[in-house]
Structure formats: C-alpha cells, structure tokens
Amino acid sequence: MHPAVRMRALRIRPSVPRLRPSQRPFVHPTRQASTAATDARSAATRTKNFVYGTALTLALSFGYLYVTDTRSSIHEWLVVPALRQVYPDAEDAHHAGTKIVKALHSFGLNPRERGDPDAAGDLAVEVFGHTLVNPIGTSAGMDKGADIVTPVFELGAGLVEVGAITPLAQEGNPKPRVFRLPSQNALINRYGFNSEGAETVAMRLRHRVRQFAYHAGLGIDEEAERKVLDGEAGVPPGSLVPGRLLAVQIAKNKTTSEQDIEAVKRDYTACVNKLAKYADIIVVNVSSPNTPGLRALQNVEPLTQLLNSVVQAAKKVDRKTKPAIMVKVSPDEDSEEQVSGICEAVWDSGVDGVIVGNTTKKRPDPLPKGYLLPQDEANLLLEQGGYSGPQMFERTLSLVRKYRKALDDGPKQLPPSPSKPDVPSVGPSTGDEPDSSIVAKLQASKSPSEAIDSAASKLPPASVELHSEASPPPTNVDDLSASAPIATSKPAAVPPRNPAPAPVTAGPRKVIFATGGITNGRQAREILDAGASVAQVYTAIIYGGVGTISRIKEEMREEANKNR
Numbered sequence: 001m002h003p004a005v006r007m008r009a010l011r012i013r014p015s016v017p018r019l020r021p022s023q024r025p026f027v028h029p030t031r032q033a034s035t036a037a038t039d040a041r042s043a044a045t046r047t048k049n050f051v052y053g054t055a056l057t058l059a060l061s062f063g064y065l066y067v068t069d070t071r072s073s074i075h076e077w078l079v080v081p082a083l084r085q086v087y088p089d090a091e092d093a094h095h096a097g098t099k100i101v102k103a104l105h106s107f108g109l110n111p112r113e114r115g116d117p118d119a120a121g122d123l124a125v126e127v128f129g130h131t132l133v134n135p136i137g138t139s140a141g142m143d144k145g146a147d148i149v150t151p152v153f154e155l156g157a158g159l160v161e162v163g164a165i166t167p168l169a170q171e172g173n174p175k176p177r178v179f180r181l182p183s184q185n186a187l188i189n190r191y192g193f194n195s196e197g198a199e200t201v202a203m204r205l206r207h208r209v210r211q212f213a214y215h216a217g218l219g220i221d222e223e224a225e226r227k228v229l230d231g232e233a234g235v236p237p238g239s240l241v242p243g244r245l246l247a248v249q250i251a252k253n254k255t256t257s258e259q260d261i262e263a264v265k266r267d268y269t270a271c272v273n274k275l276a277k278y279a280d281i282i283v284v285n286v287s288s289p290n291t292p293g294l295r296a297l298q299n300v301e302p303l304t305q306l307l308n309s310v311v312q313a314a315k316k317v318d319r320k321t322k323p324a325i326m327v328k329v330s331p332d333e334d335s336e337e338q339v340s341g342i343c344e345a346v347w348d349s350g351v352d353g354v355i356v357g358n359t360t361k362k363r364p365d366p367l368p369k370g371y372l373l374p375q376d377e378a379n380l381l382l383e384q385g386g387y388s389g390p391q392m393f394e395r396t397l398s399l400v401r402k403y404r405k406a407l408d409d410g411p412k413q414l415p416p417s418p419s420k421p422d423v424p425s426v427g428p429s430t431g432d433e434p435d436s437s438i439v440a441k442l443q444a445s446k447s448p449s450e451a452i453d454s455a456a457s458k459l460p461p462a463s464v465e466l467h468s469e470a471s472p473p474p475t476n477v478d479d480l481s482a483s484a485p486i487a488t489s490k491p492a493a494v495p496p497r498n499p500a501p502a503p504v505t506a507g508p509r510k511v512i513f514a515t516g517g518i519t520n521g522r523q524a525r526e527i528l529d530a531g532a533s534v535a536q537v538y539t540a541i542i543y544g545g546v547g548t549i550s551r552i553k554e555e556m557r558e559e560a561n562k563n564r
C-alpha cells in the first residue's frame, strides 16, 4: 500500500472514544500532540455530524417529493459530499450508497425520475429489436451483485449493466482498492473481480422475477417465472421494465488461467447457464492474452472460440427469446490490428455487439491542462489499477468511430462468394485455415480501412438517427421482434459489396455501446453520432449523484433543441 494511502486509512478510524478532560488518563508528553490532534479531529467529526444531521433533517423537511426526485440538486450538492465525508474509503461509500438505495427502495422512498420525461420518445433508440426509451445506461461495476437493479432503472437509465459476475464467489484484491481523485472527478480501481458468484446473483435475479410475477398476478412459482421470462407479461425478461434492458456481465474465476482456453470457456459457459435466463444482454469481459494484439494472427482464433462458446451457450438458454451477446473491449487495445482482430472475432463468433471502452491503465493529464494535482492525489496516481474519469472522453469517442467503421466494413471474407452465408453460422471456423490466407485477410482488411480512416476524419461523423429509420442497413426488425430469439435470428444474407464508405454488413448491424468519460448530454450525443446506440456512465454518477442520468438526458434534449 502506498504510504499516503495508509495515512488516509488511519485517519478514518473515527472510533477513538471521546473523554471529558477529567476522565482523561495521564498522557505522555510525546503523545500529547497526537491527543490534541484527536481532539481537533473529534471536534471536526462532531461538527461534521452536526452539519450532516442538520442537513439531513432539513432535507427531509423539504419533503418526500423533492428528496426522492432525481432532478433535485440536493443529491449532487449534499448527498454526494456527505457520503464522501462519512466514508473516506471510496469502496465503503459505494457499499453504503448501495445499501441506502436498497433500503429506501424497500420502503418506496428511493430517489427516482418523476414525470416520465422519456414518454415523448425523443431519445428512443433501437437496440436488438427493442426500442429503448433512452440511450443512457449504467456500466459494469456499479451494481456487481445485481442488488439495486430496479432502483437504478428508476433513476432513469434505459440500460443497466450488472456484474462482473464470476462462476464462484471470490474476494478480489486486498483493500483499499478504489481511490478517489476528487479534483478530477476521477477514480482508480483495482477491485480484481470481487464477486458473490453466479449462483448467488442468479438467485437474486430469480427472486426479482418471481416478485414481478407475483405483482403481475401470475403467482410466485416456477410456472409464473417461466411466463414472465417467456414474455407473457409484456416486458423484456431481463429488465422487467418496458423499453429498458438489463445486461449481465460475466467473467472467469480468478484461479482460471487466461491461457487455458478450454477452462475459460467452461467458466463463461457456467455463468451463462446460471445467469443468461435473467438477462437481455450477456456481456463478456475478455481476457488480455486472448485479445488480438501484436500477436494478432495467433489470437483472433482463440478469441473467436471463446466468444463462440458464449454464443452457443446462450442459444441453449431455456427461454423463448435468447439474450444478445456483447464483448467489452479495453480502450488500451486500440491499435489498428487489435481493433480489426477483435472485429473479425466478433463477426466469426456471431457475437451481436461490442462495448467500446473501459477504465485505462494509462494516467491522463489532469484537467484543466496544466493543473497541478494536490499532493495526495498526485500520489494516488501511482496506485495500480484502472483509471476512469472525464479525461477519457475523447479516447472513447475516437474508439467508437474506429469500431463503427471496422464493424460496418463487415466480415473480412476472402473471396466474397455470394453462395456462402455471410455470417458464419457457428463453430470455430477458421482453425484449419493456412496462415497465409489469414495474413492475406488481415492485409486486405487493413489498407482500405486505413484509407477511410484518413478520409473519415475530414467528414462529419456518420450520424445515427435516434429514431431508427435512418440506421444503416438491414437490422431485420421482424427477426428481432420481441417474440423472436434475439441472438439466434438469422440475418438476411446481403451480398458483400466492396467499395468501402457505404457500410457492407452481413446481417444485423453490430451494436456498439460506449463507456469511458461520458459526463454530459453533449458528449452522449457525440457518442451516438459516432455510431454507438447506448452511452454508459459510471464515474460521473459517483461524483454527480443519483440525478446524473436525468441531467444527462435533459442536456441531450437541450442540445437537440439548440440544433433545431
């Protein structure tokens, strides 16, 4: 642990008993200074508690409506700083926040978006054949155990991603493992995939479905659960809320070697078997050594296999509609080869989309440029872990553009033969292909796309209309209708055309979600314009509080009106 962090950790222990002067034992002179410091601190704690208590009382007397409305600024200006003060450790604050939301929800007192601002449909987006009421989502790590799915939807999110969830319960890295950089509204985390395990989380999700079934008058038994999951209640089986989707992220056990493809496949499959029933979308966290990189030629194939094992497992899910499958890729894997290798694996495996972005191992320059970080934050930059914060936005945006273009270029099939299905149906496909043909593929794919790269930078970004009509080709809406399997829908074969700028796709356009540094409505719009369907936020909520999603959507509407 970094010394500065240890100091901080020590400073939090507030439990030094406070004694009146007469009760104080003799203190050795060298310890007096520290006692004085303790006094000062306990005075500070008293003041803090007083301020906090008073504020809370005031807040409550503002009235239930105000306090439980996500648009009330109290959440940002009072609750966030109060949590930070009371819980100096970022992880403790997070647990407390989750607990509070959960408790409030059980009393119907959770903060929520009022007035149904999305009803007008002005922010609606099409995703996997569903119309999402809005394109703002939360991302993985915020609700790892699926504890607060319903209240997070009630904050206004169109999509909630829970997880990551591992096959077995595991601790993750030793604490502290989350650090705040308040001057930057940023975080560094090295949780290391702490998880309650797939079984426990699946039980929790199942309970949620059964409760829903009960309130829908369907009973509370297995048959009631089946009805809800098969769409008989008219809601998506994961989110259980019309116009919203639940994504569940899965990962491997810590003890499973990344090199052991078969073992990793077993882990993913185990997670899918337990969890996929309760998900609209399964997200796979892909392991680094399996990410195509400089060794792209060796690694496209294992990645394809891994992803394909998830696609296959999801097809067997005992539910009328199957979950869509997405893969989450790191922003640090952004070279041309990595992007094209990953896209190739996406096409070959039959995965439905990519979540572009994540935390970064890099340490961005502070904002504003030239700003000197306070010393304690500068020290924290040395902590290992993934960095998240507003600085990441431009990288996320450019990565979305790269992926949009690479995915719209379609599968790299040589030679393009119209008789061959464009989407390899299933099965590890290219295992016995001679290296030379793979080399040819990569080379063929590379030069044209680079040419477009430079051309594209001079063009306005490809615009994705919020209403689906203008979305490029053939997302076959019939295939994807609520009653049809999402992931298994057979795309209409479109003969590949070669000249590049017009996207050539074989089957439904691959879906992109974006995450990383998105903090406001203008940025969310830019992300959508670059070709993503959903903008996910996490760190912005940690600093902005429960009103963040409502605010971002409101800003998106203002942007739209400005440009009208």
Ligand SMILES: Cc1cc2nc3c(=O)[nH]c(=O)nc-3n(C[C@H](O)[C@H](O)[C@H](O)COP(=O)(O)O)c2cc1C
Residues within 6 Å of the ligand: 139, 140, 141, 142, 163, 164, 178, 187, 189, 191, 193, 249, 285, 328, 357, 358, 359, 388, 389, 390, 392, 515, 516, 517, 518, 536, 537, 538, 539, 540
């Ligand atoms: C504390 C913390 C835990 C996270 N846990 C996960 C995780 O389990 N799986 C994952 O794919 N991403 C995880 N992330 C990454 C976020 O989902 C998100 O992609 C990233 O923070 C960038 O978005 P942001 O700038 O909006 O925070 C985590 C991020 C943070 C800050």
Ligand SMILES: *[C@@H]1O[C@H](CO)[C@@H](O)[C@H](O)[C@H]1NC(C)=O
Residues within 6 Å of the ligand: 167, 168, 253, 255, 256, 263, 266, 267, 268, 270
């Ligand atoms: C990891 O998950 C698998 C499921 O694939 C489980 O059966 C196995 O016991 C776990 N491995 C270890 C070492 O705990």
Ligand SMILES: *[C@@H]1O[C@H](CO)[C@@H](O)[C@H](O)[C@H]1NC(C)=O
Residues within 6 Å of the ligand: 193, 251, 252, 253, 254, 285, 286, 287, 288, 289, 291, 330
């Ligand atoms: C998740 O993916 C990242 C990046 O590829 C990798 O470093 C990590 O080991 C993966 N973790 C799990 C648990 O799958």
Ligand SMILES: *[C@@H]1O[C@H](CO)[C@@H](O)[C@H](O)[C@H]1NC(C)=O
Residues within 6 Å of the ligand: 141, 189, 190, 191, 192, 193, 285, 286, 328, 329, 330, 331, 358, 359, 385, 386, 387
């Ligand atoms: C995403 O970020 C989390 C948290 O920083 C990290 O544990 C995980 O390995 C990352 N996954 C990928 C695919 O990069």
